[in-house]
Amino acid sequence: MKTDTQLRNDVQAELNWAPEVKASNVGVIAKDGVVTLTGHLASHAEKYAVERAAQRVHGVKALAVELTVKLPFDNQRTDADIGLAADRALEWNVLVPEDKIHPMVEKGWLTLTGEVEWEYQRSAAENAVRNLMGVTGVSNLVKVKPKVSAADVEKKIHEALTRQVEREASRLSITVNGSQVTLRGTVHSWTERDAVQGAAWSTPGVSVVVNDLLVNA
Structure with missing residues (x-):
């Protein structure tokens, strides 16, 4: 079993290795296998990448995410702009069924609702909008509705x-x-x-x- 110091060092090394992450903006605390991530990041896409990187490290039993997204001035967009971009991203993604998923934006936080037949369609919708400029977070409330017994x-x-x-x-x-x-x-x-x-x-x-x-x- 890794010590807290070893686990923290391994997570930090994984963050340094991930090209989409600015590791200097992320603090790492490890205690009994639970890793806490702290800091301010420039996009929701980077926050997601930080979480995935930490989860890849062997010995991480749980994550406590205390990361916040603070958009640079040049990356800030109105909710209307984000909503329009999300609608276009869903429309242009071949894995997302047409007119089944609906985006809603409030203060940069994007919420997806609707119903689809497959889990991969639900995941594809989130992947399509996660990296849009101006997005500070994503809630995927899309439901997979059974059509078989x-x-x-x-x-x-x-x-x-x-x-x-x-x-x-x-x-x-x-x-x-x-x-x-x-x-x-x-x-x-x-x-x-x-x-x-x-x-x-x-x-x-x-x-x-x-x-x-x-x-x-």
Whole structure:
């Protein structure tokens, strides 16, 4: 297990390695595996990059994000300008279904609402607007609405697992409750664990995946 000093140094090194992050603007505190990030950043895109970089470091059990976004004067935009840019970004993204997702902006904070059939569409919408100039934060409230029965969801997940990780499929328990899928069982590696979770997320109608799979290397 890493000491607090080792963990802090590893997170700082990862931030220094990330080209989209100005590491000197980020403070890092580590305590018992919990990493606290502090500082003022120039964009929501950089804040997101800082969070992802910290999550990549082995030994980080939890993140406390105390980062704030303070836009440079040249990057400030009116809510109307941000709303128009977000609408265009969603419209031009081929992964986002037309007229299904609606942006709303208040003081630079962008909120997405609507309903889609797939989780990848929900994620694509957030990715499309996250890096827009003037955005200080994003709340993704888009819902994945099931259009298939629970039995159909379970069947499709089993079929996907058989194609992708055949040796694991027979040893897994899949429970479907509405649009939520719970995965239980044992896999041989983190790669296979991610593959099983990816198969679940790729199923139409799934909006929540609870991954309780254990890795038995």
